[in-house]
Amino acid sequence: MTAAPEDPSSPIGEDDREAAVQRLKDAYAGEHLSLEEMDACLHRALTARTRGELSAALISLPPETPGTTSTIAAAGGRIRRRGAWRVPRVLKVESAFGKVRLDLSRAVIEHRVVDIELRLGTGGARITVPRDATVELEGLNTGWKDVLYKPRRRSDPGRGPRIRVSGTMGFGRLRIRHARR
Structure with a gap:
């Protein structure tokens, strides 16, 4: 049995990682992150193995706007x-x-x-x-x-x-x- 998608210990896929990297790039382009913050968050997102680790890399970002x-x-x-x-x-x-x-x-x-x-x-x-x-x-x-x-x-x-x-x-x-x- 696999872990539920909301489970912080569940593994992430490449689609999840790519979506996180894109959110970080968008936040940097929107001037919500400095270059140093983006580099640190990118490193955490690219090395994340679980949903909890990936969420921690995105914690400083503004919430996603639905319907975009x-x-x-x-x-x-x-x-x-x-x-x-x-x-x-x-x-x-x-x-x-x-x-x-x-x-x-x-x-x-x-x-x-x-x-x-x-x-x-x-x-x-x-x-x-x-x-x-x-x-x-x-x-x-x-x-x-x-x-x-x-x-x-x-x-x-x-x-x-x-x-x-x-x-x-x-x-x-x-x-x-x-x-x-």
């Missing part, structure tokens, strides 16, 4: 978001085939860091980000074409949100551009 992850999914057709829509902290976009259009230029972005995770089969994706946003493309695997993105030269780095794009794309191209105004 949303998924937009379609088997086919078009996925489109534009205008004044509320962008969650983590946005998962899944489509077997079809076009994806995300316009964040007029969207309500309440988080300093927004993760967009793409799981696309065929069809292209176009993402328009705010003028002052910083875009990071770590962990994005494209199967067919390279990403088209030209970073803006900025006079005030760190002013806008950080948009991190990751995931996988089969056949199609990802185009990212900054809004003109």
Whole structure:
């Protein structure tokens, strides 16, 4: 018989560890932790073997806000978001085939860091980000074409949100551009 998930002595899996590391990175990006605190907490999270040890590594973090992850999914057709829509902290976009259009230029972005995770089969994706946003493309695997993105030269780095794009794309191209105004 295995221990209940709430049992502090139950072992943790790699998914638990990865989620904890991501929370620590987000807390550092949100300026809730100093670099030294993050390093110490990361060390504890990466060496933790039980839920109790992992919880101890995260004790100094602010509580997680529920409802900060949303998924937009379609088997086919078009996925489109534009205008004044509320962008969650983590946005998962899944489509077997079809076009994806995300316009964040007029969207309500309440988080300093927004993760967009793409799981696309065929069809292209176009993402328009705010003028002052910083875009990071770590962990994005494209199967067919390279990403088209030209970073803006900025006079005030760190002013806008950080948009991190990751995931996988089969056949199609990802185009990212900054809004003109």
